[in-house]
Amino acid sequence: METETHPFPVTVESWGWSLxxxxxxxxxxxxxxxxxxxxxxxxxxxxxxxxxxxxxxxxTRLLLETPSxxxxxxxxxxxxxxxxxxxxILRAQRGEYRASSTVVALLMxxxxxxxxxxxxxxxxxxxxxxxxxxxxxxxxxxxxxxSGELTASEAERMVRGNIITNAIxxxxxxxxxxxxxxxxxxxxxxxxSDGLSDLLGPDALAARLNRDSAKxxxxxxxxxxxxxxxxxxxxxxxxxxxxxx
Numbered sequence: 251m252e253t254e255t256h257p258f259p260v261t262v263e264s265w266g267w268s269l270x271x272x273x274x275x276x277x278x279x280x281x282x283x284x285x286x287x288x289x290x291x292x293x294x295x296x297x298x299x300x301x302x303x304x305x306x307x308x309x310t311r312l313l314l315e316t317p318s319x320x321x322x323x324x325x326x327x328x329x330x331x332x333x334x335x336x337x338x339i340l341r342a343q344r345g346e347y348r349a350s351s352t353v354v355a356l357l358m359x360x361x362x363x364x365x366x367x368x369x370x371x372x373x374x375x376x377x378x379x380x381x382x383x384x385x386x387x388x389x390x391x392x393x394x395x396x397s398g399e400l401t402a403s404e405a406e407r408m409v410r411g412n413i414i415t416n417a418i419x420x421x422x423x424x425x426x427x428x429x430x431x432x433x434x435x436x437x438x439x440x441x442x443s444d445g446l447s448d449l450l451g452p453d454a455l456a457a458r459l460n461r462d463s464a465k466x467x468x469x470x471x472x473x474x475x476x477x478x479x480x481x482x483x484x485x486x487x488x489x490x491x492x493x494x495x
Contacts, residue, residue: 260288260493262358264489268281268486271480273479274483279295279483281487288358288359289325290356290439290489292353293352293371294483302349302351309332309336312335315332316332326364326366333353337424340418351419352367352414352418353369353417353418356441362431365430368426371385371444372384372446374439376439376456377434381452389413390413441486443482445481446471449480455471
């Protein structure tokens with residue numbers, strides 16, 4: 251858990267955890283809970299073998315080198331640089347093995363926030379009781395929907411619709427999507443691997459984010475998946491904006 255008050259007008263509390271799926275040989279997820287730097291990250295390894303976990307750990311390790319910044323733009327530029335370094339390292343190693351990882355990163359500075367992502371890990375915002383999904387997954391299913399080839403209901407029936415079309419290490423040039431937003435006191439964020447979003451729907455996520463603290467919300471989410479069949483690893487980071495001064 252981390253709680254941090256900064257000279258710029260935002261106070262946050264955050265909490266994170268990761269669980270190995272019930273049918274997985276190892277947990278290839280990694281996360282970063284760094285309230286001091288206003289940076290929270292979930293990475294989900296998608297390599298063809300156990301090296302996928304190495305890819306996720308590389309990303310979070312390099313992001314620990316992210317320097318402080320004077321603005322949200324500078325903060326985002328630093329994070330992109332670290333993700334670009336990760337991508338370059340993974341691409342340079344592709345002759346030895348194929349490894350990549352999804353990533354979703356939540357950044358804040360002052361009264362603004364920004365989400366960067368590649369792959370199908372998710373970022374959600376609960377604001378005034380309404381749950382918003384900030385990310386749009388990079389999967390074959392979503393591409394078919396975006397191109398108009400299939401409706402959302404048709405795409406849900408795709409046998410291999412969850413194939414990842416973008417990740418760190420998947421392409422020579424880094425490809426990131428992003429969304430930027432103003433922050434409000436009381437905002438509750440959840441970033442997670444698809445192991446959670448595949449198990450719990452929007453209503454269940456909203457109910458468990460509607461707690462008094464990031465710790466309570468994270469623990470409630472963990473309790474919700476206990477006893478369930480977990481075909482994938484599950485990683486969660488909750489971030490609550492408790493005050494804007």
